Amino acid sequence: MAKDHFHDIVPRKGKPRSVPITKHKDSDDEVEEHVFQPNMSRDSDSRSIRDIPVSVRTHSRSSHRSNERADRPRGMGGRSWLWIIAAICVLMVAALILVAFRSTTITVEPRVQTVVFDRTTVFTAAPAALMASGTLAYRLETMEFTDSESVASSGTVKAEEKASGTLVVYNDYSTSPLRLIKNTRFESTDGHIFRAPVDILVPAKKGTTPGQVSITVVADQAGAAYNAQPGKFTLPGFKSSPEYTKVYAQSSAAFTGGFIGDKPSIADSDLAAAQATLRTRLEKKAREEALKFSSEGAFIFPDLIQISYHSSPHTAESGGARINEIARVDIPIFDSGELASAIARSVSADADDAVVSLLPGEDLAAFAQAVFRPGIDPLQFTLSGGGRIAWEVDEQALAQALAGRDQDAFKSIVAGFSSIQTARARIEPFWSSVFPADAADIKVRTEEPSE
Secondary structure: OOOOHHHHOOOOOOOOEEEEOOOEEOOOOEEOOEEEEOOOOOOOOOOOOOOOOOOOOOOOHHHHHHHHHHHOOOHHHHHHHHHHHHHHHHHHHHHHHHHHOOOEEEEEEEOEEEEEEEEEEEEEEEEHHHOOOOOOEEEEEEEEEEEEEEEEOOOEEEEEEEEEEEEEEEEOOOOOOEEEOOOOEEEOOOOOEEEOOOOEEEOOOEOOEOEEEEEEEEEEEEOHHHOOOOOEEEOHHHOOOHHHHOEEEEOOOOOEOOEEEEEEOOOHHHHHHHHHHHHHHHHHHHHHHHHHHOOOOEEOOHHHOEEEEEEEEEEEEOOEEEEEEEEEEEEEEEEHHHHHHHHHHHHOOOOOOOOEEEEEOOOOEEEEOOOOOOOOOOEEEEEEEEEEEEEOOOHHHHHHHHOOOEHHHHHHHHHOOOOEEEEEEEOOOOOOOEOOOOHHHEEEEEOOOOO
């Protein structure tokens, strides 16, 4: 009879034993399992098939996630890094190209000299029409302004008054300035004579453009007949000479003020007060308008502006009379470069051939040494206050001097330019030590003079 092997396996005596299974910890859970196996002895040397302990494996959630990541495709991450590296390389190459092809730049600060005046140095400027280019001169601009004021009157008074008006005199005859003396006659188309109250200098003809100047003339006789309408005027004094058809005058507005008869009687004190008020207003307006002629190339000293006044006949109105005043403004205007050169020559020995500019201080002022006839007489003046003279750098000449030269020659070349105070250079590309051979590839930049 066959033997039953299982029947021969006899369990040992003793208490059943619990075998612990190792704990497996995970971030999400913790599992502890026990396999209860009876009939096991610690010192048993033999085991039956029923004595073999069974190990139980536990799987945490993290192990499942690791397996999932391991199963993902890896191609996309690698390709992204390649694109990033390629983009960085392109940017680096572009930056290198930009740096390598920048222009070579020279930055210079011009020479500056402070000047202070105490009214001891006398400057002389002649009318521009009489002076050659390069000599200190002034050109004249003339304007007229009118204003009126109403005053009370009492009764009437007998009066004879002369008309007056503005003419523009043209010189289409001579390429030299034309001088007209005081009381020069101008004749209207209806035969009435008007006279110039001062000497006149009519600028020269330039090419086909006549020289011209604006003046005020006064009627030769009193009366309303001299209130001439706009039109052309001739100069009877030139009637028998070639100038007669080439030197003439033109008015753009009717003349006024000619009167013979009774006019409102005004107290002397009221008349003087009204005239003072009008002239104050006219002076303010005249100076404001005169300063508008100042520009980058033109320089005006307010104290050299001349303003003259004359009264136009006052007119009757209800309850009184209207006082009329006219202001004539003569404005000497200097060329900024010529004025700066004249000032530089007075304070610096090496400024004869220099190109300079004037940076005036707020207190710089000019004072005429004597009364002069604007546009006719030389103007002598002194200065007070201060300012600065700034030398102008010939940027093109500097670029040509540096073209093709080694950087070691930079200091000696710059030293040859007396107009430069300081200079610094940046040669491109940065690995080069020689300035570009073509001066057009060298950019010279002049900084504003430092304070």
